[in-house]
Amino acid sequence: MGKITKYIFITGGVVSSLGKGIASSSIGLLLKQRGLNVVLQKFDPYLNVDPGTMSPFQHGEVFVTDDGAETDLDLGHYERFIDRDLSQRSNVTAGQIYEAVINRERDGGYLGRTVQIVPHVTEEIKGRIRFAAENGENVDVVITEIGGTSGDIEGLPFLEAIRQFRLDVGRRNTLYVHLTLVPYIKAARELKTKPTQHSVKGMREIGIQPDILVCRTDRPLSQEIKSKIALFCNVEEKEVIEARDVDSIYQVPLQFHKQDLDDIIVEKLGIQCPPPDLVEWEKMVHKIYSMTESVDIAICGKYVHLVDAYKSIIESFIHAGVENDVHVNIKWVDTEKVEAEGPEAHLEGMHGVLVPGGFGDRGIEGKISAIRYARENGIPFLGICLGLQCAVIEFARAMCGLEAGSSEFEDDVPHPVIDLMIEQRNRSKMGGTMRLGAYPCVLKKDSLARRLYGVAEISERHRHRWEVNNDYRERLEENGLVISGLSPDGNLVEMIELPSHPYFVASQFHPELKSRPQRAHPLFKGLVAAAKRFRRGACGERNASTAARQDV
Ligand code: GLN
Numbered sequence: 446m447g448k449i450t451k452y453i454f455i456t457g458g459v460v461s462s463l464g465k466g467i468a469s470s471s472i473g474l475l476l477k478q479r480g481l482n483v484v485l486q487k488f489d490p491y492l493n494v495d496p497g498t499m500s501p502f503q504h505g506e507v508f509v510t511d512d513g514a515e516t517d518l519d520l521g522h523y524e525r526f527i528d529r530d531l532s533q534r535s536n537v538t539a540g541q542i543y544e545a546v547i548n549r550e551r552d553g554g555y556l557g558r559t560v561q562i563v564p565h566v567t568e569e570i571k572g573r574i575r576f577a578a579e580n581g582e583n584v585d586v587v588i589t590e591i592g593g594t595s596g597d598i599e600g601l602p603f604l605e606a607i608r609q610f611r612l613d614v615g616r617r618n619t620l621y622v623h624l625t626l627v628p629y630i631k632a633a634r635e636l637k638t639k640p641t642q643h644s645v646k647g648m649r650e651i652g653i654q655p656d657i658l659v660c661r662t663d664r665p666l667s668q669e670i671k672s673k674i675a676l677f678c679n680v681e682e683k684e685v686i687e688a689r690d691v692d693s694i695y696q697v698p699l700q701f702h703k704q705d706l707d708d709i710i711v712e713k714l715g716i717q718c719p720p721p722d723l724v725e726w727e728k729m730v731h732k733i734y735s736m737t738e739s740v741d742i743a744i745c746g747k748y749v750h751l752v753d754a755y756k757s758i759i760e761s762f763i764h765a766g767v768e769n770d771v772h773v774n775i776k777w778v779d780t781e782k783v784e785a786e787g788p789e790a791h792l793e794g795m796h797g798v799l800v801p802g803g804f805g806d807r808g809i810e811g812k813i814s815a816i817r818y819a820r821e822n823g824i825p826f827l828g829i830c831l832g833l834q835c836a837v838i839e840f841a842r843a844m845c846g847l848e849a850g851s852s853e854f855e856d857d858v859p860h861p862v863i864d865l866m867i868e869q870r871n872r873s874k875m876g877g878t879m880r881l882g883a884y885p886c887v888l889k890k891d892s893l894a895r896r897l898y899g900v901a902e903i904s905e906r907h908r909h910r911w912e913v914n915n916d917y918r919e920r921l922e923e924n925g926l927v928i929s930g931l932s933p934d935g936n937l938v939e940m941i942e943l944p945s946h947p948y949f950v951a952s953q954f955h956p957e958l959k960s961r962p963q964r965a966h967p968l969f970k971g972l973v974a975a976a977k978r979f980r981r982g983a984c985g986e987r988n989a990s991t992a993a994r995q996d997v
Contacts, residue, residue, distance in 0.1 A: 450578040451714045452619045453588045454607045456655070458595040458644025459626040463661045464697075466519030468624055468688065469590040470526035471698035475707035477527045478721035481585040485523035486535045486577045487516075488570070489592040490599040494540040498876050505753030509906045509958055510535070513882025518756045519590065521958070525760060526698070528961050534580070537573045539599060545569055562602050570606035571613065585716070595623075595647050608652045617715050623648060623655035624688070627662040627670070636662060638674050645678040654679060656713060657706070659686045684709060693733045693763075695962060699723065729962055732767050739772040740976040742797035745815040747808040749777035758801055758829075761960035765969035771977050780811030788818035796983070797825040797976035800832030802908070802955060806854035813839045820949060825975035827968055828951030830909055833941060834863040836951045837913055837921065840943075844924045845917075853911050862921070864914040866937075880907050884932065886939040886954070892929035893950060894940050897967040903930075905939070905954035912953065913938035948975035 453472065457465045469485060477483045489496075496504045497515035508521040514533030524531055546569050550560050578584045591607065593600040611619040625641040641660060648655055658680055660666060666674075666687045675682040686704050691697060701707070702723065711718055742762065748754035762773040778791045788811075792798060798819040800812050812835045819826040820839065828836040834851055841849035841862045851863035872878045883904045888895040895901065913921075913928075918938070922928060930940025930952065943949035950968060960966035 448583075449618055450584050451586045451716060452574065452578075452610065452614065453586060453622060453710070453714075454610075454619070455588065455590045455622045455624065456595055456604065456607075456648065456653075457591075457593075457624040458647065459640045461594050463624050463626055464688070464694075465590055465592075465624050466522045467694050467697050468622070468659055468701075469519070469588050470522040471701050472622070472706070472710065473523060473586075473588050474526040474698045474726070475702055475721050475723075476586050476588075476710070477529075478723055478726070479707060479711065479718040481716065481718055482583060483527055483529075483586045483588065484535070484577050484580060484584050485520075485527065485531065486537065486574070486587060486589045487519050487523075487592060488573075488589060488603050489517055489536065489538045490597060490603055491538060491592075492540045492543065492599075493538060494544060494876055495536070495538060497879070501748045501754035502751055505751065506756045507908065508757065509881060509908050509955065511883040511904075511906065515877065515881065515908070517592070518753065519592075521757045521760070522694075525961055528963070534573070534577045537570075539602070542566060542569045542573070542602075563605060566602045567606040567609060570603055571610055574606075574610060586714075595644060601651070604648075604651055604653060620657070620710060620713055621648075621653055621655045622657045622659060624659045624661065627660045627666060627674075629663060636664065636666065636670055638670060638677065641674055642677045649679075656680065657684045657686065657709065659688050659701075659706075661688045661690075663690050665689060693730060695726070695730050695733060695763075699727060699730060725963060729767055732770070733763065736766065736770060736772045738770065738977070739774050740796040740973065740980050741774045741776055741794065742799060742972070742976055743776045743778045743792055743795045743815070744799050744801060745778040745780050745783065745791075745812055746801045747780055747803055747805075749779050752777075755801055757955075757957035757960070758799065760962075761957040761966055761969040762973065764960050764962050764965035765973040767962070768965040768970050769973045769977055771973060773973060773976075778815070780808030780815065783811030783815050784808065788814045791815070792818050792824070795824060796980040797827075797972055799826070799972070800828045800835055802830030802832065804831070809835065809854055813842075817843060820943065820946060823947050823979075825948035825972055825979055826946075826950070827948075827972045829955055829957065830907075830953060833951035833953050834911060834913075836941065836949075837862050837926070840921060840924070840926050841917065844926070845920050847917075847920075849917075851911060860917070862914050862917045863911050865910060866912045869910045879910050882906060884939075884954070886930045887933050888940070889927065889929045889931075892927060892940075893942050893944070893948070893971075894929040894968075897950075897971045899967070902933075905952065905956060906958045907954045909953065913941075947979070948972060 455469045473483050495515045506518040508516045512532045516536035578587045671685045674685045766773040816839045841847045847860040849860040849862045850858035852861040929942045939953045956966045956968040
């Protein structure tokens with residue numbers, strides 16, 4: 446369609462956590478549904494090269510792309526909204542920028558010159574914007590979200606770079622969207638526009654006049670408020686978009702579309718394209734709000750007080766719920782508490798159990814006993830990464846009589862059924878050295894996994910160092926564990942299941958990274974379907990665990 450690539454920059458002011466990632470994704474979806482080829486990109490101004498070495502408590506989930514980049518969780522939203530696999534080009538940190546500049550300096554790339562933020566760092570940043578557009582195909586629009594809040598010291602080079610970018614590619618080809626907060630002050634019983642005015646003033650001081658303002662608010666913005674913001678911030682009234690709190694993030698694009706945001710954007714950028722096709726999206730959102738039946742699923746992990754750590758899992762349950770016509774209530778279970786109080790206290794009455802990925806030994810025994818409870822009581826179970834590893838340890842202990850564990854947690858465990866992968870043994874650097882990204886996996890004939898996926902070979906994303914120890918495979922299989930997914934060379938266990946159980950499935954990879962709103966991931970879809978059958982069985986005629994087994 447468009448011959449020239451257009452660039453949209455999304456910045457945020459006033460406070461963090463305004464939902465810039467969702468706003469960027471929503472704009473991406475609206476443009477994609479207008480037939481445009483859209484790519485999203487996030488700049489993170491911190492100095493880590495990637496978030497892979499940060500604690501989930503600091504950073505939330507680390508999202509992994511097919512090409513093995515460890516990225517910000519906003520990339521998950523981008524992929525889910527525009528339904529497109531992104532790559533390492535889509536997440537750039539200040540750490541990567543400075544690393545590239547300093548390496549070039551050491552290689553003599555700037556010989557004779559003083560290396561400076563302007564122009565060297567800003568040129569490197571601008572190069573990454575162009576790089577996102579050069580994806581081998583005709584990219585119509587690149588949407589770049591600048592992490593952090595305007596006014597942050599470390600964000601300044603990024604804002605300077607996007608200011609210059611308009612001069613490089615032309616006014617008609619760039620757009621600045623600024624997200625702000627319009628708070629309600631109880632004592633005055635009024636919405637206040639001053640923080641927005643100040644934030645825009647700050648942007649103008651560094652040379653950026655926002656073209657569109659997206660205003661987060663917990664109540665409607667009156668015409669009066671909008672015209673006040675418009676007047677003081679130097680935009681037209683229709684360019685003040687209300688972003689009122691909604692229950693589902695999937696409603697945001699529809700909310701924007703109602704205010705003609707996509708029309709305003711394409712008009713300003715001079716893009717000729719049809720109106721967006723939002724029929725399927727609207728149907729999905731309608732379903733999210735109208736489902737009446739529900740199931741209770743426990744997520745048993747260690748970062749349960751910080752839901753950002755499990756962002757993609759939460760979204761995957763929404764997608765799987767929509768496909769199964771059932772609302773998924775998530776119960777957060779802290780596995781350290783399971784250790785202290787026993788699994789029954791936390792899992793009784795649950796219709797499904799999920800044990801997610803994780804690192805370190807905190808809460809491990811709680812995870813293992815939660816899995817035992819699910820296995821023995823026929824409660825549908827899905828284990829992810831560390832969840833698979835704990836399921837194997839539990840099975841080895843209970844069904845093979847082994848004093849089993851993982852060498853990640855105990856150096857001299859008598860039976861390390863989970864062990865460090867061979868290629869990991871000589872690694873000394875921590876950053877970017879796990880087994881990362883998409884790898885193929887072959888599914889066993891007649892297995893539940895094969896039936897759920899409906900194909901013989903799949904590709905899934907990984908992030909781990911430990912694996913099932915092949916020395917124990919025979920012993921585990923003899924006792925009834927089915928290895929249902931293997932790497933094509935047969936060397937790495939990628940999936941396991943228990944045929945004697947209605948739904949006991951675990952994967953070494955992270956299925957949650959590939960679930961999409963209109964394409965729920967088969968393993969989540971299967972878990973929610975089994976939970977629904979389990980709940981119906983528990984409420985009525987049949988034995989719950991037999992019911993859960995039906996028609997998979
Ligand atoms: N800590 C485990 C490993 O490195 C599991 C990792 C994960 O769950 N992502 O293998």
